[in-house]
Amino acid sequence: MGSLPKHEVARVMGTGFGWKLVIQAGGMDDVDNLGNDITNPDTQLNGTTRNVCKTNKLGTFIQFRMVYDDALSISTDAVIQVFGRFDDSDQWQRLKSMDSTPLVDIVLATASSDVTDGTFKYTDPDFQSQTIDLDATLDVIVRVKTALAGTGNVASAFLQAKVIGGIRTF
Numbered sequence: 001m002g003s004l005p006k007h008e009v010a011r012v013m014g015t016g017f018g019w020k021l022v023i024q025a026g027g028m029d030d031v032d033n034l035g036n037d038i039t040n041p042d043t044q045l046n047g048t049t050r051n052v053c054k055t056n057k058l059g060t061f062i063q064f065r066m067v068y069d070d071a072l073s074i075s076t077d078a079v080i081q082v083f084g085r086f087d088d089s090d091q092w093q094r095l096k097s098m099d100s101t102p103l104v105d106i107v108l109a110t111a112s113s114d115v116t117d118g119t120f121k122y123t124d125p126d127f128q129s130q131t132i133d134l135d136a137t138l139d140v141i142v143r144v145k146t147a148l149a150g151t152g153n154v155a156s157a158f159l160q161a162k163v164i165g166g167i168r169t170f
Contacts, residue, residue: 017162019161020162022064023142023158028068029147029149029154030144031145032144035147038083041081050141054138054139055140059164061134062131063164066123067159076146077108077109078147078148078157079106081094081105082095082142083141084134084138084140085137097130099129
């Protein structure tokens with residue numbers, strides 16, 4: 001690996017990947033740890049709809065968006081908690097949003113401006129509150145603290161993640 005000029009501390013690498021599934025349909029309306037703070041993401045799990053997201057060193061941040069039925073009328077927004085680790089031998093750590101939300105809860109707020117394709121709506125990730133600093137972790141897992149609720153097909157909602165950024169420091 002080459003080195004950067006002395007005046008350059010970081011360089012944008014422009015890497016990342018498209019949206020990947022991290023919580024399958026039926027998982028956003030199903031809380032982990034009875035709706036309490038998650039302190040052990042390996043054991044405080046309800047169901048099998050959660051996937052580990054491998055970041056593959058492709059970026060420095062991860063964003064989340066919820067995909068839900070276009071006709072769903074939401075009464076309670078989903079709240080997630082995000083954890084990361086370097087590899088299987090490492091312990092999970094809580095990852096923080098860009099605004100360092102004290103409880104590190106990410107509220108997937110829905111709005112009338114959510115993008116739709118006529119079948120699903122897609123939440124619009126806010127960079128400050130719904131973008132997470134990966135903190136050099138390679139594995140990311142998400143747990144649901146507050147279940148999505150509403151009138152309509154709640155069970156079809158799912159969660160996607162996308163690694164962005166690619167700022168590399170030396």
